[in-house]
Structures are given as C-alpha cells and as structure tokens.
Amino acid sequence: MHITIRVPATSANLGPGFDSLGLALDLWNETVITLAIEYTVRVHGEGKERLSAGENNMIVRSAQKLAESVGKHLPPFHVDCINHVPLSSGLGSSAAAKLTGLLGANVLLGKPLSSEEILHLATEMEGHPDNVAAALLGGLVVSTVDNGKVFAHKLDIKMHPTPLGHFEPPFHITVVLPDFHISTRDARTALPEQVSIRDAVRNISRAMLLTEAFRDGDLELLGKAMTDTLHQPYRLSLIPGAQEAMDAAKRAGASAIALSGAGPSLIAFSPNRDAAIGGAMTRAFESAGLQARIFQLRMSSHGAEVHI
Secondary structure: OEEEEEEEEEEEEOOOEEEEEEEEEEEEEEEEEEEOOOOEEEEEEOOOOOOOOOOOOHHHHHHHHHHHHHOOOOOOEEEEEEEOOOOOOOOOHHHHHHHHHHHHHHHHOOOOOOHHHHHHHHHHHHOOOHHHHHHHHOOEEEEEEEOOEEEEEEEOOOOEEOOOOOEEOOOEEEEEEEOOOOOHHHHHHOOOOOOOHHHHHHHHHHHHHHHHHHHHOOHHHHHHHOOOOOOHHHHHOOOOOHHHHHHHHHHOOOOEEEEOOOOOOEEEEEOOOOHHHHHHHHHHHHHOOOOEEEEEEOEOOOOOEEEO
C-alpha cells in the first residue's frame, strides 16, 4: 500500500485573529507512506538536516497517537517526505507534520476517525486549532474550542476571473522569512497575561472587518483591519528588523501585512505579484543583520489531500 498525503502551509492569526484565524497557502509538503518492517523516515527539502529519521519524527509520533486513541495496533511504515514548508517559520510546518501522521495512520487502520475527529486530535496535539483547521479544510478558516469540542468554519472568499478562464483570489501573497529562530515558548511567554477591554474590543472589531475584507476581496479594508494589539506588538519586538520590514512593505505597495503565526515570517497582501514588496522587506532585515527568503504565493482554496 502506498499512501500519498499533501498538506499545505498555513498562516495563522493574520493580525487580529489570534489563535482563531488561519489561511491555507499554495506551498505543500508531500509525503508517501509505505508499510515496512520498522519506522524509517527520509526527508527531502526543508528540514532535511534537522528532522528525525526514525520513530521520533513528528509524523510517526502523530500516527502512533491516533492508533493509541482508537486502541489499535499500528504497523510500522516508511515515510518519504518532500518538504517545501520551512521549519520554525510561522507557516504551519508542525501542523502539517501532525496532520500527515494522523491522516496516514487513519488510512492504515481502516479510517476509524472522521475528518472532524482528526481535527479534534490535531488540535489537542497543537494546543490551538488555527493552523490545523486551515491545513485540513483549505482557504480561510475561523475556528475555536468550546468545552473540548473544535468548531471550524471555512469562509467564502470572492474569486476573480483570469484571462485564461480560471478563478483566483483577488490578492497575491508575499511571505518573507528572516534567518532568525523564535521558539513557540518564547513567543507565548512574550504575551501579557491580561489585556485591557479597549484592546480586546479593538481586536474583536478588526477581526470581524478582516473576515469581511477577505469575503469581498476588499484589499483597502484588509489593510485597515489587519492590525493587532493582543500579540503582534510583543512578538515583533523579539525579531530584529521586523517592524522596519513591515513599514518597508507598506511603502513598497503592500495593501496589508502581518506577522505570520508567531513569526518570524511576515505575510503581505497586494493586488498583484510585486517583487518590490519582498525586496523591501528583505533589505530591512538585512539592515538588522539578518538574511531572508522570499516566497511568492497564492491562497490554497483546498486543504490536505490523501491518495491511495
């Protein structure tokens, strides 16, 4: 049996949607799982030198987690990964690995869990649903957890026709990833334990405007709504050159920009692909002593795929 699993990168928060909004991106990890006599992992691309080649790999551990949750024996398997999602980037590499393992194990064990149950298990492992929900469902997803149950809703985004007769989102995405490591723990520790009512109301109103801006394809409104007072100011201060890069992106023509997840990536939205935006952000990071990579992307309207 050969199981091919494709999972997209994701950008969470998108400014005011802290731990609740996620967007799937057209940047994919592809994994082939085959039965074997022991657990082995071969990685090509991103993380090749860092990821475990055995049972400690997150894909294998996630698969074993699903097997434990349903009380079934998981046969050993070989994993062959082609990774395009950078590690520790704020682009959902951890969520992608967990979903890959869960989806693979679900097939190997006869599909004992529904998609909703897999989302619940992935959220339990991640600690919040924003990345895993977007990676599983695709598009723009709002999600929350209530009494241990995950609720996720995929929002419609207005598509524009192209000269070739296709339909695409009304925006282009530029992601810039500086060569800087920020751990999830540090990113969480930097946040205040309490926020003011004023800041909470500010984020609630902007999150609502943000979803409407995506629905309508209104980049001007997106730029006004994609601001945050709950997490972004505290995390940006941890990343050298990040605020300067955001300012540079706006001067170069970005309609909206935010920290991607907990960072260190920045995600910028513009009407069309514009190399000047990525170049401006890269130069700002270089001025702070950091090299950076540019990813020119589109939203992915569909999520994880499993082929048997």
